[in-house]
Amino acid sequence: xxxxxxxxVGAGNAGSAAAISMASKGLSVLLxxxxxxxxxxxxxxxxxxxxxxxxxxxxxxxxxxLERFIDNKKIGFLTEKSSIVIDFKTEIFRxxxxxxxxxxxxxxxxxxxxxxxxxxxxxxxxxxxSLVIKDRTVVGVQExxxxxxSNVVILAEGINPRLSIEAGxxxxxxxxxxxxxxxxxxKLSPQKIEDRFNLTPNSxxxxxxxxxxxxxxxxxxxxxxxxxxxxxxxxxxxxxxRKNGVTHTYDIIETFKxxxxxxxxxxxxxxxxxxxxxxxxxxxxMVPQVYGNGYMIVGDAAGFAFSNGLVxxxxxxxxLSGIVAGETAVEAKTxxxxxxxxxxxxxxxxxxxxxxxxxKTFKDIRKVTxxxxxxxxxxxxxxxxxxxxxxxxxQPKKKVRDILGSCATDLKxxxxxxxxxxxxxxxxx
Amino acid sequence: MDIKERLGKVKYDVDxxxxxxxxxxxICEKCPHHFCVMACPAQCYTLQDGKLVFQYEDCVECGTCSxxxxxxxxxxxxxxxxxxxxxxxx
Numbered sequence: 095x096x097x098x099x100x101x102x103v104g105a106g107n108a109g110s111a112a113a114i115s116m117a118s119k120g121l122s123v124l125l126x127x128x129x130x131x132x133x134x135x136x137x138x139x140x141x142x143x144x145x146x147x148x149x150x151x152x153x154x155x156x157x158x159x160l161e162r163f164i165d166n167k168k169i170g171f172l173t174e175k176s177s178i179v180i181d182f183k184t185e186i187f188r189x190x191x192x193x194x195x196x197x198x199x200x201x202x203x204x205x206x207x208x209x210x211x212x213x214x215x216x217x218x219x220x221x222x223x224s225l226v227i228k229d230r231t232v233v234g235v236q237e238x239x240x241x242x243x244s245n246v247v248i249l250a251e252g253i254n255p256r257l258s259i260e261a262g263x264x265x266x267x268x269x270x271x272x273x274x275x276x277x278x279x280x281k282l283s284p285q286k287i288e289d290r291f292n293l294t295p296n297s298x299x300x301x302x303x304x305x306x307x308x309x310x311x312x313x314x315x316x317x318x319x320x321x322x323x324x325x326x327x328x329x330x331x332x333x334x335x336r337k338n339g340v341t342h343t344y345d346i347i348e349t350f351k352x353x354x355x356x357x358x359x360x361x362x363x364x365x366x367x368x369x370x371x372x373x374x375x376x377x378x379x380m381v382p383q384v385y386g387n388g389y390m391i392v393g394d395a396a397g398f399a400f401s402n403g404l405v406x407x408x409x410x411x412x413x414l415s416g417i418v419a420g421e422t423a424v425e426a427k428t429x430x431x432x433x434x435x436x437x438x439x440x441x442x443x444x445x446x447x448x449x450x451x452x453x454k455t456f457k458d459i460r461k462v463t464x465x466x467x468x469x470x471x472x473x474x475x476x477x478x479x480x481x482x483x484x485x486x487x488x489q490p491k492k493k494v495r496d497i498l499g500s501c502a503t504d505l506k507x508x509x510x511x512x513x514x515x516x517x518x519x520x521x522x523x
Numbered sequence: 524m525d526i527k528e529r530l531g532k533v534k535y536d537v538d539x540x541x542x543x544x545x546x547x548x549x550i551c552e553k554c555p556h557h558f559c560v561m562a563c564p565a566q567c568y569t570l571q572d573g574k575l576v577f578q579y580e581d582c583v584e585c586g587t588c589s590x591x592x593x594x595x596x597x598x599x600x601x602x603x604x605x606x607x608x609x610x611x612x613x
Contacts, residue, residue: 130605198613219605254586279612343564344526368529370564
């Protein structure tokens with residue numbers, strides 16, 4: 095008899111969601127995390143979208159440590175001197191509570207606590223050193239020479255999945271699969287945040303930017319409002335960083351903070367924390383085999399995240415994949431069959447959720463996010479168009495068609511190239 | 524803000540006995556790019572007089588260097604139980 099029905103490695107959103115969904119259905123579950131408190135090594139940009147948690151924690155919106163609900167979403171383009179921002183503020187978000195800013199060092203221990211309340215054994219501060227594999231089946235984990243066994247191991251290791259790599263369940267990560275996320279928490283009083291961003295005491299703003307003033311680098315950035323702090327960060331694709339070869343990842347965030355439209359937003363704030371984390375951005379192509387004899391892989395470790403340069407989501411994909419893996423384990427227990435064949439239900443179920451549907455729909459999205467023009471040309475083109483239309487200089491005015499043409503020419507883009515580029519972006523986005 | 528000052532804002536429980544990342548100096552000596560120096564967000568990799576110097580104490584455990592190094596020099600393990608970075612906000 096194994097020690098547990100299931101061992102979950104990693105108490106992030108995915109791991110805790112899996113543990114809750116299994117323990118609440120009566121499985122014996124061990125949830126381990128290498129940090130104490132659990133989740134203290136986890137870092138996200140900081141917006142949890144969607145309502146997937148309701149499946150396992152119906153009262154999460156009133157009980158979870160959430161910062162602010164998002165009723166204002168901004169999508170922006172930056173050039174050296176300008177910012178062009180779509181500012182979407184809506185009562186529909188306010189009424190439906192579609193997303194919340196969160197701080198993982200608060201949210202993750204809360205989810206681990208909920209796993210414990212559901213009946214799971216939660217042990218933080220344990221570093222699993224390796225998976226125990228017998229007859230090509232994962233049968234448990236090993237820590238300091240101790241072996242703990244289970245019917246199934248759920249790997250929720252995150253985007254730096256050492257155990258899966260060492261056990262050969264997936265290959266080492268490649269440049270194209272990841273971006274480097276660098277983040278700061280900047281303390282500001284709630285009053286300042288609400289005044290500066292036009293918010294009420296519980297409402298929040300989430301903004302994402304295409305940063306067009308970083309030379310040849312494709313840089314994305316984000317700025318979110320918490321209760322009494324700002325989450326601010328940049329996202330640098332590893333491939334681009336390597337091609338560039340002369341820019342420190344830690345300097346890019348400074349350039350973003352110093353932008354004339356960003357600096358006033360954080361003025362007077364003090365940096366309370368600095369951090370960095372990899373972000374899965376390889377889409378469907380980076381997803382490994384997510385199940386096998388005695389194991390399933392969930393969350394970031396499976397590459398479940400979505401990015402199109404303007405939207406960056408991961409926690410919702412993590413939670414839903416954790417829940418689905420948990421449900422699969424519960425069904426496998428009734429069959430008393432934890433072989434690859436039995437656990438293949440995990441992937442089949444995921445095919446019917448947005449997790450794998452989105453990755454499939456947007457399988458070509460890297461051609462958009464990797465399109466240099468999105469960063470180095472189009473923000474400047476937008477700036478040029480707006481200057482031409484809005485800046486009265488005592489010159490005869492031009493039609494939009496002619497403005498677009500002259501801006502494209504200024505940026506050494508032919509009209510045809512611009513139009514085909516727009517068409518491809520439109521097709522894939 | 525200087526990276527050193529920013530790293531001063533990060534809380535760690537440093538494991539003085541065990542380096543969770545090791546680099547092979549012989550490989551680093553012959554490395555044509557030292558991309559790790561640019562990629563590491565915690566300035567664990569620096570060049571001093573053309574020689575790569577590595578320290579793990581400021582590591583935030585992101586795993587960037589394990590991908591950035593394509594020369595096979597970096598060996599990356601999780602730190603021992605509870606050791607390493609402890610985010611207060613995350």
